[in-house]
Structure formats: C-alpha cells, structure tokens
Amino acid sequence: MKVVWRDIKAARNSYAVLYAACRQAGYTLISSDHPKGEVTCYSVNSINEPHYRSEIRDAEGITIVGGPHASASPLEVAEYADYVIIGEGEKTLPRLLDAIMTGSTAPVPGVATKDGITQPDHTVLLDAYPCFLEIKGFLEISRGCPHACAYCQTPRIFGHRMRHRSIDAIAASAARVSDARFVTPNALAYGSDGRTPRLDRVERLFQRLAENRIWFGTFPSEVRPEWISDEALELIRCYTAGRKIHFGAQSGSDTILSRINRGHTRGDALNALDLCRSHGFTPIVDIIVGFPGETGEDLEMTMDLVRSIIRYGKVHVHYFMPLPGTPLAKAEPTPLPQDIERLFGSLALSGRLTGYWIEPRRRFLNLSGDNEVI
Missing domain, CATH: 3.30.750.200 (Transcription Regulator spoIIAA)
Incomplete structure (x- = not known):
C-alpha cells in the first residue's frame, strides 16, 4: 500500500516524527507536493487548513488528516476527509493504516469519520518512538503544558501534564545530527513538572550532548519569562552556542x-x-x-x-x-x-x-x- 505524506512547510517536523513512527510499524511515508497513491496524509493548522480543504475533498485516494486544527475540530474536517486523527499520531496513524490495509471496519481509537468519533485510548510514551530517523527534524524533549493560556491549543491537544523524553533517547536521536535543536513548550522546564525548575536535569542533558552544537531557548524551544534566572542563563551560556x-x-x-x-x-x-x-x-x-x-x-x-x-x-x-x-x-x-x-x-x-x-x-x-x- 502506497502511503504519501503531503509536504506542507508548517508540518515538516510532524513528517519527521510520524515517518519514524510509521517506519517502526512497517510503513514508509513518501513525501509529495500533491495527493497521490492509495493513501495521502495531511497535517494542518487553523491558518493553512482552508487552503487545503478542497484538495483533500477532491483527492482520488483515501485521505487522512491530523494536526492542531483536525484535533480541535474533527467532525468539521471529517466532512471532507475520510479519516481524522485526534491528538497524537505516533500510535494512531499506524493503527489506522493497519485497518485500511486489512479492510477492517472496527473503529480505531483516536480517529473520527463522518459517522462519529472514537476517542483516543492512550497517551504517547515519548521514549517508545525516536525523535526522527532518516527524515531529520528537531529533538522533541517534552510534550504537554501545565498552564492553561486561554488562546493556546497545546494543553488541549497534548494534556496539562508534562512528559519528557529520557536523556538516553534524546542522545540516540542527537547522534544523527551535528546541531541539537529542541521542540518543547518551555525549554527550561525539561525534567520538571512544568512549574518548578529542575535545572540539574537540564544540565545533565547538555552534558550528554557534548558532541553536538546545542541551540536552546530559541525557536522552537522558547521559554517562559518567569523561568529566566541568573542560574538558567549561566547554564545556557556555559553549554550552548546561542546568545x-x-x-x-x-x-x-x-x-x-x-x-x-x-x-x-x-x-x-x-x-x-x-x-x-x-x-x-x-x-x-x-x-x-x-x-x-x-x-x-x-x-x-x-x-x-x-x-x-x-x-x-x-x-x-x-x-x-x-x-x-x-x-x-x-x-x-x-x-x-x-x-x-x-x-x-x-x-x-x-x-x-x-x-x-x-x-x-x-x-x-x-x-x-x-x-x-x-
């Protein structure tokens, strides 16, 4: 079964993440600038979703749509897509591809169709999946946010509890690249509950990635202002390349x-x-x-x-x-x-x-x- 990933600039890190997860399950996501093959996968946000709506509706093969907008408005997206992935896709996308390939009609947890929603039955354990494989991306070190900013989708999609990838798992992916650039809701919160700093764990991460050129505290690993301190900045200055x-x-x-x-x-x-x-x-x-x-x-x-x-x-x-x-x-x-x-x-x-x-x-x-x- 040929599975295509629709190349969208804003979703290129999602491609790296899901390419790795699908490879583990025996599927290869082939990047393409247009829908083709038996299955085409999309990841859309609320800004670019209107631009791809008609393309998805008119695509000849099966369409699967995920991303922030799809997670927040699954039934809306299911009006023009065959399947909608709600929330995290590392486990759900391979499950859905299995169902499509075998012809199963059983509902897949975390997937919506025009007939309704089957809620996710899991939370992703980050260490179960590499940050990326051949398709390079950023090193996602944390997921989830304990804060509840009224304008932000992050805690609604990934939860209010922070989850962290282990230093060993991060280092395994970092060995594939020279520059270490991170994805996280708050870089200085690595290893913590997201409310009280654990800078000792941040330092251990830096020490383990000594062979990499480290970029930390800049996009896409921004920090919160109240977490900026003398100790944190000295740590960043000592171990990282950015200023x-x-x-x-x-x-x-x-x-x-x-x-x-x-x-x-x-x-x-x-x-x-x-x-x-x-x-x-x-x-x-x-x-x-x-x-x-x-x-x-x-x-x-x-x-x-x-x-x-x-x-x-x-x-x-x-x-x-x-x-x-x-x-x-x-x-x-x-x-x-x-x-x-x-x-x-x-x-x-x-x-x-x-x-x-x-x-x-x-x-x-x-x-x-x-x-x-x-």
Missing part, C-alpha cells in the same frame, strides 16, 4: 495577562529582559495584540513594553487569532489602530520587529482581501 533567548511576554497589561490565564506578570517580563541583558543575551520576545476586550490602555501598556524590548532586543508580534478548541475560540479580535500598524511597519523596516499584525490567513496564505477561501 539569544526567545520568550513569550504576550501582553504588557497585567489585566490582559490575568484574563488569558497566562500565569506571569508584566514585571516578570521586564525582569527577564534585564537578566538577558546583564548576561549578554539578546531577548526575542513574543507579543500578541488584538486580544478580545483589549482596551486602549491595555494596548498602550503593551506598546510601552515593546519600546523596552527594542532597546536591546527584538519583538515578534502576532495578531490574535481565535483557535478552535480553546476558551477564546469564538472570541473576536480587537482591531488594531492604524497608527500602531504604521509603527509596527516602521519597526519591521528597521529590523527591530518581525511577525504579523494583519489578519493571519491573508498573511500566511498570500490572499488579497477580495479572495474568498472555500
């Missing part, structure tokens, strides 16, 4: 931070900025604008934080997008004033700001305002 720290402040307004259940304050972000500067790191800070209910005062406090960041760092700005499966899924973004849009444009031209501050689908799909996505 940038990427963290999410999200808003400069404590009112907004409390409302979205972010779990830290404006003061934590300012303290993290000072610590980065004092240890010689460039801070790269995520900011979200347009939160529902964001007032002019809230926005001004965020802009004041932006001005603090760009004195010796960079801002990565996002315009709020309601994501399915989150508490803010049906919330409306607050429009951004034109003078702020112009300021962001100016900061981007000067190299002090990256990201987007317009409607996300238009930016990422290169759609004009007149295009209708169907």
Whole structure:
C-alpha cells in the first residue's frame, strides 16, 4: 500500500516524527507536493487548513488528516476527509493504516469519520518512538503544558501534564545530527513538572550532548519569562552556542495577562529582559495584540513594553487569532489602530520587529482581501 505524506512547510517536523513512527510499524511515508497513491496524509493548522480543504475533498485516494486544527475540530474536517486523527499520531496513524490495509471496519481509537468519533485510548510514551530517523527534524524533549493560556491549543491537544523524553533517547536521536535543536513548550522546564525548575536535569542533558552544537531557548524551544534566572542563563551560556533567548511576554497589561490565564506578570517580563541583558543575551520576545476586550490602555501598556524590548532586543508580534478548541475560540479580535500598524511597519523596516499584525490567513496564505477561501 502506497502511503504519501503531503509536504506542507508548517508540518515538516510532524513528517519527521510520524515517518519514524510509521517506519517502526512497517510503513514508509513518501513525501509529495500533491495527493497521490492509495493513501495521502495531511497535517494542518487553523491558518493553512482552508487552503487545503478542497484538495483533500477532491483527492482520488483515501485521505487522512491530523494536526492542531483536525484535533480541535474533527467532525468539521471529517466532512471532507475520510479519516481524522485526534491528538497524537505516533500510535494512531499506524493503527489506522493497519485497518485500511486489512479492510477492517472496527473503529480505531483516536480517529473520527463522518459517522462519529472514537476517542483516543492512550497517551504517547515519548521514549517508545525516536525523535526522527532518516527524515531529520528537531529533538522533541517534552510534550504537554501545565498552564492553561486561554488562546493556546497545546494543553488541549497534548494534556496539562508534562512528559519528557529520557536523556538516553534524546542522545540516540542527537547522534544523527551535528546541531541539537529542541521542540518543547518551555525549554527550561525539561525534567520538571512544568512549574518548578529542575535545572540539574537540564544540565545533565547538555552534558550528554557534548558532541553536538546545542541551540536552546530559541525557536522552537522558547521559554517562559518567569523561568529566566541568573542560574538558567549561566547554564545556557556555559553549554550552548546561542546568545539569544526567545520568550513569550504576550501582553504588557497585567489585566490582559490575568484574563488569558497566562500565569506571569508584566514585571516578570521586564525582569527577564534585564537578566538577558546583564548576561549578554539578546531577548526575542513574543507579543500578541488584538486580544478580545483589549482596551486602549491595555494596548498602550503593551506598546510601552515593546519600546523596552527594542532597546536591546527584538519583538515578534502576532495578531490574535481565535483557535478552535480553546476558551477564546469564538472570541473576536480587537482591531488594531492604524497608527500602531504604521509603527509596527516602521519597526519591521528597521529590523527591530518581525511577525504579523494583519489578519493571519491573508498573511500566511498570500490572499488579497477580495479572495474568498472555500
């Protein structure tokens, strides 16, 4: 049975992960820029999903769709896909391929169809699967998040309890690459419960990967601002190659931070900025604008934080997008004033700001305002 993986830029690390899991089960996922073969697999998020909807609906073979959007809205996706994988795919995708190949009609746990949903019956043990094999990707060291930020899909898909891959398992995958780059909701939380640091375990990880060039605390292994400390930064400086720290402040307004259940304050972000500067790191800070209910005062406090960041760092700005499966899924973004849009444009031209501050689908799909996505 020929199984194709639809090549989508935003899902290339998912391809590495699921290629490895399927290889263990006897299947090879063949990358392709269009659907072909007996089965085509997709991983979509809420930004790019509309772009692939008609392609999936019209594909000649069997279609399997997973990813954040599919996990959050499985019955919606099942209207045009044959099968939808809910949540983690390492065990579920090979199970489903087995069922397709044998012609079994028994429901597969973790799979939805137009006839309904069969809930997952497991949580993935990370050590049961390599980070990647021949198809290289990032080293996923942790999964899940104990925080419950109202805009974020991560804890809703992967759970509120952190799971960590063992150092031995990480090292086995790291031996395949020269540079070690990690995937984790909070890099400094490795080996911990996600609320109390265990920097001794982070250091043991660094020591074990001494043959690698280590990149830590930058995309896609960002950290939380309240976890940044003198001890943590000295550890990163001692063992890793990077001199940038990427963290999410999200808003400069404590009112907004409390409302979205972010779990830290404006003061934590300012303290993290000072610590980065004092240890010689460039801070790269995520900011979200347009939160529902964001007032002019809230926005001004965020802009004041932006001005603090760009004195010796960079801002990565996002315009709020309601994501399915989150508490803010049906919330409306607050429009951004034109003078702020112009300021962001100016900061981007000067190299002090990256990201987007317009409607996300238009930016990422290169759609004009007149295009209708169907």
